[in-house]
Amino acid sequence: MDTAHLRRDENLRFLLWLTLGPPALTFLVSLASGLGIRDMWGAPMWNLTGLILVRAAVSRWDSVSLARLKICVSALFVIGLAGYALANAFVPQLENKPSRIQWPDRELAQTFSTVWQTETHRPLRIVAADGWLGGLIAMRVDPRPSVWIDASFVKSPWITPMPSRATARSWSGASETDRRRPLPSRNCLGSRFSA
Numbered sequence: 001m002d003t004a005h006l007r008r009d010e011n012l013r014f015l016l017w018l019t020l021g022p023p024a025l026t027f028l029v030s031l032a033s034g035l036g037i038r039d040m041w042g043a044p045m046w047n048l049t050g051l052i053l054v055r056a057a058v059s060r061w062d063s064v065s066l067a068r069l070k071i072c073v074s075a076l077f078v079i080g081l082a083g084y085a086l087a088n089a090f091v092p093q094l095e096n097k098p099s100r101i102q103w104p105d106r107e108l109a110q111t112f113s114t115v116w117q118t119e120t121h122r123p124l125r126i127v128a129a130d131g132w133l134g135g136l137i138a139m140r141v142d143p144r145p146s147v148w149i150d151a152s153f154v155k156s157p158w159i160t161p162m163p164s165r166a167t168a169r170s171w172s173g174a175s176e177t178d179r180r181r182p183l184p185s186r187n188c189l190g191s192r193f194s195a
Contacts, residue, residue, distance in 0.1 A: 019048040109140030
């Protein structure tokens, strides 16, 4: 299969559109809207890369040395593993912030739950926080409380407005004004966790 034939290969073109289209669209929408790109959005976008490489190399299978292929695959595996280790060991230290896989979620939930139980003597039923921090707390507390995302009934339609319910509120890096802002129709116990 020569280069001209690769350009005419409909299967390869289809795979390229499926692989490169979503990242390109995400980049353009992010650029136009100014919202930025989250790294976790991109992770599933590259799943077809291996299939593209296999499809593009189909004409060369007869001339591929199995020993050389093993060496290249092993090197690629080591490079990927080293990149992952560097990104999760050194980048969080440089940014002075834990990566998403290094958050102390168990300790955070235990501290939050203990403070709640000490202050109220009732089970924790609702955590008002941003989605990430509230989710970390709720994921590790038993029984699992609901997360009231940003204390917004619009973002959290599963929370019913009831003035008699108490709510645990958590924030990360919020200003003093934000921390003192009352939650709508709730008694609130607040805690601050540095991120």
